[in-house]
Amino acid sequence: MARKLKVGVIGLGMMGTTHLDIYAQMSEVEVVAIADTNPDLLDGSLQAKGNIEGQAAGSVKALNVKKYSDGMGLVSDPKVELVDICVGTHLHFSFVEAALIQEKHVLIEKPLARSAEQARRIVELAKCSTKVVMSAMCLRYWPAWLWLKKAIDDNRFGACLSLNCRRHTSHPPGDFYSNSEQCGGALLDLHIHDTDFINFCFGMPQAVFSQGHLGPSGGIDYVSTQYIYNQAQRAIVHAEGTWDLQEGYGFSMSYTANFENATLNYVLADEETLMLFVAGDEPKNVELPDGMGYEFEIRECVDTILENRSTDMNLLNQAADSLVIIEAEQASIKYCSVVPIKERLD
Ligand SMILES: NC(=O)c1ccc[n+]([C@@H]2O[C@H](COP(=O)([O-])OP(=O)(O)OC[C@H]3O[C@@H](n4cnc5c(N)ncnc54)[C@H](O)[C@@H]3O)[C@@H](O)[C@H]2O)c1
Known part of the structure; x- marks a missing residue:
């Protein structure tokens, strides 16, 4: 056996x-x-x-x-x-x-x-x-997100011009989520999914500009971030995360990626979650493997x-780098300014 x-x-x-x-x-x-x-x-x-x-x-x-x-x-x-x-x-x-x-x-x-x-x-x-x-x-293993990562990497639709990621929910129950010292607020607990995926796709940004506000955890529970890349990396990248929505809203995650020759739109709640739009063609539902990233x-x-x-040290280093980006986002919110990112773990 x-x-x-x-x-x-x-x-x-x-x-x-x-x-x-x-x-x-x-x-x-x-x-x-x-x-x-x-x-x-x-x-x-x-x-x-x-x-x-x-x-x-x-x-x-x-x-x-x-x-x-x-x-x-x-x-x-x-x-x-x-x-x-x-x-x-x-x-x-x-x-x-x-x-x-x-x-x-x-x-x-x-x-x-x-x-x-x-x-x-x-x-x-x-x-x-x-x-x-x-x-x-x-997210690095979630079929719709992996599909996007591959499309960015193999250039099948030309260069990725913009990526916008959204993650919205009402405040999760439980002591852990009500204590920002423990959970780090939605900024760390929720939004890091998108920050890390952006890091996975495009590498560390040169800088971030974030705005956000405090919420029920006592920490930053709404964040909107522009990830700033140099001109060689053409994509304009933004993510928004919050768990400050009214009770009953539930949970949603979505992204819109625009390429030179196609647009991809993912919405968790839709029956056809991942749609591909190419000029001159009918909008197409992208078939994905069943199952969640977990x-x-x-x-x-x-x-x-x-x-x-x-151990995959690239994955581990990037997971740690994503915390460096999150902390830069936190500083950007605090000082209302663009925060450069110098640190990178190798
Ligand atoms: N991957 C994802 O999509 C995802 C989603 C939600 C949460 N998380 C992460 O998973 C982790 C746990 O989140 P959760 O929602 O399951 O939290 P939770 O509060 O529901 O569960 C944590 C459990 O750990 C127990 N615990 C605390 N101290 C312990 C100890 N010393 N020994 C044994 N058990 C102990 C608590 O009693 C609790 O039952 C967090 O880091 C969170 O960020 C990941």
Whole structure:
């Protein structure tokens, strides 16, 4: 029988239960341990909720595995090979550090850490480790976003002239999302998806100009950013993110990318999510693989470990760089000025 990767999941909230659902469908994985400080989540009497369909679908009720009332116990469990870190962002660094000391592989929910400084330290720890360290920046694996990335890279529609990304929701429930010291506000928690995807497609911008305001987390919960690239990189790139919308709005994410010879428009809520417009042709629905980015990202992590591949340092460096951009956006909002970005992790 093929070997199964033994996984422990820390944090059984929205993302931990999303990951559990995916592991339950993977024959090459065995979940051997779970951890949460909330006993009701640990015994399954309480179930976390997601903000889009398909999230938080995993249940711990049927799991006959070791249960820890704190993630640090799971980290030292000798059976666990991969520690999947799904706790709040303010705790990511300490769990990554502890897991690497115990010589475990780690998958870290996004954002990589609470600050660029912590992210940099995770990169340094990963360089000194033989274990796989992966940041779960799920848009990089989300079919409609991957399709866009490929279209930009292979120039099939000519140069990308502009990209506009939008991510809108009402304020998510829970203590974590109400504490900007922990979650970093919508700027870090929500908008980093688009910042990181823009970094993935176009590299680090030369500068950013952002405007934003405080919201229910106590941090920046609305942000609108212009990512400024030099003239060689022709695209004009903008993203807007907020979780300051009225209760009941739900969640939406979308992008519009305009190329020399085509326009692409993605809207999560539409039946035909990704539409391609080319002058002279009928608008066309782009067929995409089923599934959300979480599934493809977790498969990539598991395959990397089972195939004895090493950490993708490009991905890790870029995930850390995205925190540098986020902090520049924060400074831009504070000083109402264009903020140059000099730093880059290699
Ligand atoms: N990839 C995505 O699209 C996406 C979406 C939402 C959240 N996230 C990220 O996932 C992470 C978790 O978010 P969430 O919405 O699941 O949060 P959550 O608050 O729903 O869940 C976190 C869980 O961790 C538990 N916990 C706290 N301290 C612990 C400890 N010491 N040991 C064990 N368990 C502990 C909490 O009790 C809670 O149940 C955050 O970093 C967030 O930014 C990613």
